[in-house]
Amino acid sequence: MQSGVLQVDQRLLGAIEAGGTKFNCALADMQGNVLAKAAFPTTTPVETLTAVRDFFNDAVSARGATLAAIGIASFGPVELNRRAPNYGFITKTPKAGWSETDICGYFRAAFQVPVAFETDVNGAAWGELIAGAAQGCRHFIYVTVGTGIGAGIVINGQLLQGVTHPEVGHMLMPRELLVDSYQGCCPFHVGCLEGLASGTAIAQRWGVNGKHLADDHPAWDLEAHYLAAMCVNLTQCFSPQKIILGGGVMEKTLLFPLIRRKFLELINGYAPESVLTQIDQYIVPTGLAGQAGIVGALDLAMQQLNAQDSSLRT
Amino acid sequence: MQSGVLQVDQRLLGAIEAGGTKFNCALADMQGNVLAKAAFPTTTPVETLTAVRDFFNDAVSARGATLAAIGIASFGPVELNRRAPNYGFITKTPKAGWSETDICGYFRAAFQVPVAFETDVNGAAWGELIAGAAQGCRHFIYVTVGTGIGAGIVINGQLLQGVTHPEVGHMLMPRELLVDSYQGCCPFHVGCLEGLASGTAIAQRWGVNGKHLADDHPAWDLEAHYLAAMCVNLTQCFSPQKIILGGGVMEKTLLFPLIRRKFLELINGYAPESVLTQIDQYIVPTGLAGQAGIVGALDLAMQQLNAQDSSLRT
Numbered sequence: 001m002q003s004g005v006l007q008v009d010q011r012l013l014g015a016i017e018a019g020g021t022k023f024n025c026a027l028a029d030m031q032g033n034v035l036a037k038a039a040f041p042t043t044t045p046v047e048t049l050t051a052v053r054d055f056f057n058d059a060v061s062a063r064g065a066t067l068a069a070i071g072i073a074s075f076g077p078v079e080l081n082r083r084a085p086n087y088g089f090i091t092k093t094p095k096a097g098w099s100e101t102d103i104c105g106y107f108r109a110a111f112q113v114p115v116a117f118e119t120d121v122n123g124a125a126w127g128e129l130i131a132g133a134a135q136g137c138r139h140f141i142y143v144t145v146g147t148g149i150g151a152g153i154v155i156n157g158q159l160l161q162g163v164t165h166p167e168v169g170h171m172l173m174p175r176e177l178l179v180d181s182y183q184g185c186c187p188f189h190v191g192c193l194e195g196l197a198s199g200t201a202i203a204q205r206w207g208v209n210g211k212h213l214a215d216d217h218p219a220w221d222l223e224a225h226y227l228a229a230m231c232v233n234l235t236q237c238f239s240p241q242k243i244i245l246g247g248g249v250m251e252k253t254l255l256f257p258l259i260r261r262k263f264l265e266l267i268n269g270y271a272p273e274s275v276l277t278q279i280d281q282y283i284v285p286t287g288l289a290g291q292a293g294i295v296g297a298l299d300l301a302m303q304q305l306n307a308q309d310s311s312l313r314t
Numbered sequence: 315m316q317s318g319v320l321q322v323d324q325r326l327l328g329a330i331e332a333g334g335t336k337f338n339c340a341l342a343d344m345q346g347n348v349l350a351k352a353a354f355p356t357t358t359p360v361e362t363l364t365a366v367r368d369f370f371n372d373a374v375s376a377r378g379a380t381l382a383a384i385g386i387a388s389f390g391p392v393e394l395n396r397r398a399p400n401y402g403f404i405t406k407t408p409k410a411g412w413s414e415t416d417i418c419g420y421f422r423a424a425f426q427v428p429v430a431f432e433t434d435v436n437g438a439a440w441g442e443l444i445a446g447a448a449q450g451c452r453h454f455i456y457v458t459v460g461t462g463i464g465a466g467i468v469i470n471g472q473l474l475q476g477v478t479h480p481e482v483g484h485m486l487m488p489r490e491l492l493v494d495s496y497q498g499c500c501p502f503h504v505g506c507l508e509g510l511a512s513g514t515a516i517a518q519r520w521g522v523n524g525k526h527l528a529d530d531h532p533a534w535d536l537e538a539h540y541l542a543a544m545c546v547n548l549t550q551c552f553s554p555q556k557i558i559l560g561g562g563v564m565e566k567t568l569l570f571p572l573i574r575r576k577f578l579e580l581i582n583g584y585a586p587e588s589v590l591t592q593i594d595q596y597i598v599p600t601g602l603a604g605q606a607g608i609v610g611a612l613d614l615a616m617q618q619l620n621a622q623d624s625s626l627r628t
Binding site for chain 1: 453469470472474475476477478479480481482483484485486487488489491502503505543546547548550551552553554555580581582583584586588589
């Protein structure tokens with residue numbers, strides 16, 4: 001509780017959901033209550049990062065507060081290995097002008113605060129764990145099906161990270177060749193998941209944005225097939241408690257029952273009992289409708305701050 | 315160092331590699347030096363488990379020693395969740411007579427010692443980490459390609475386990491429909507990895523055990539395609555430092571260069587630099603030639619013993 005006179009806590013947290021289309025920004029108090037929001041189009045690094053910096057500067061100053069930490073959930077690929085010289089960079093991205101952008105370093109330099117840095121999907125997965133559809137889960141996967149396809153994977157309460165972050169969108173899929181002669185839209189692979197089932201693929205295959213395709217268009221049966229096969233492969237690889245499907249394509253909610261039915265057909269009983277008997281609780285929509293990335297980034301910022309504070313105390 | 319008179323350490327470790335064809339057993343000292351070995355055919359649970367128990371009883375008694383702990387690396391599926399009522403069981407297996415066998419409980423009751431219990435592939439993966447091809451790795455995958463296909467996955471030095479253990483063999487694969495009309499040998503799935511690429515699949519597709527197929531038989535190109543696609547999918551899901559391929563099929567060593575070449579074609583540059591530039595160190599054979607399971611099981615037995623000893627001290 002805070003009065004207009006007494007400032008209980010003037011430290012604020014910043015969250016940046018850095019997407020290929022726009023950067024969503026939020027300023028929040030230490031309890032995660034959002035005080036200000038803004039979005040800036042992803043144009044050039046200089047233009048976009050400057051706009052984001054100015055937003056935080058202005059919003060923090062207007063409240064007579066200070067920024068304590070920033071959490072970034074970024075499009076990629078990104079370098080998450082803290083020992084790498086380019087830690088915190090967007091690396092080789094097809095997004096024009098953004099390859100080798102030191103996004104983490106930019107904000108660390110601009111605000112001199114701890115900066116948490118994750119992939120966009122890791123940030124969203126973390127948000128789902130904190131306050132969304134994955135609350136109480138130890139093992140789950142958040143998949144975004146939008147312009148591209150990516151996944152944040154949590155096993156034993158930790159974001160999974162090998163040499164680099166998972167690139168689940170580039171799994172090679174069983175293609176439905178009898179009904180689908182489309183080669184896929186991925187510049188790297190014929191027949192990878194993103195190439196066959198992303199929003200980009202839907203638009204290219206059918207010649208129109210998926211939003212404009214009727215509910216009974218054959219596009220949705222095919223889309224459900226690929227996403228069901230993806231869910232099978234994620235189940236066999238990770239054995240999660242839950243698979244959360246988010247992103248623009250999943251706003252077509254008729255996909256959920258189609259995916260669940262096809263998943264059960266494809267996996268044909270070869271899964272834990274809990275998966276087979278509670279499929280409606282296994283393949284689920286996001287619990288945070290577009291806010292998962294910001295919620296996750298705020299929590300990651302708080303964690304980064306706590307880690308830094310505790311390392312200063314010891 | 316141990317003389318014939320002074321018994322420096324009379325406590326011994328048992329390792330059981332429980333396979334669908336035979337149970338390999340080893341008795342070792344606390345340094346992991348194997349003192350006695352035996353193998354028993356996998357017939358009925360009563361017959362096989364009794365033979366294994368008698369082997370350890372006799373081998374330990376003959377040395378005037380005691381058994382301190384046992385490590386089991388078992389065929390499956392198995393229940394690894396310690397909170398489950400059937401922890402340590404082989405669950406629903408196609409292996410006749412073995413479903414719902416409490417293999418862990420049998421040896422715990424027989425010897426009244428700590429028993430470590432893992433999947434066969436987790437045991438072998440652990441062996442590769444301790445003394446084989448994965449030494450020094452934080453993230454790697456061990457795949458066995460034999461009668462079936464399975465994988466033990468280590469991320470951050472830990473065996474990966476979700477609700478249950480991974481079942482990588484049942485991933486759905488991009489099928490080479492133009493050259494491969496075979497439906498696969500998996501009783502559950504059309505087009506899963508094990509159904510298309512296990513030793514059983516090779517024998518069924520070509521009508522003869524793979525051992526008898528010439529090096530220039532088209533079987534090997536097709537086999538390499540499926541295993542390369544598997545390596546792509548494992549790379550995109552887990553981003554390991556290394557993928558180790560073991561099991562009977564991989565004794566056909568000509569597969570390694572074929573798989574590496576096809577992997578590079580399929581992944582088409584979309585992988586960490588270290589993978590692309592050092593493919594010979596990325597997709598590799600086992601470092602323990604058939605001994606990985608026993609080496610791993612011995613180390614897991616030792617860990618179980620240490621964990622129990624330390625919990626008794628506190």
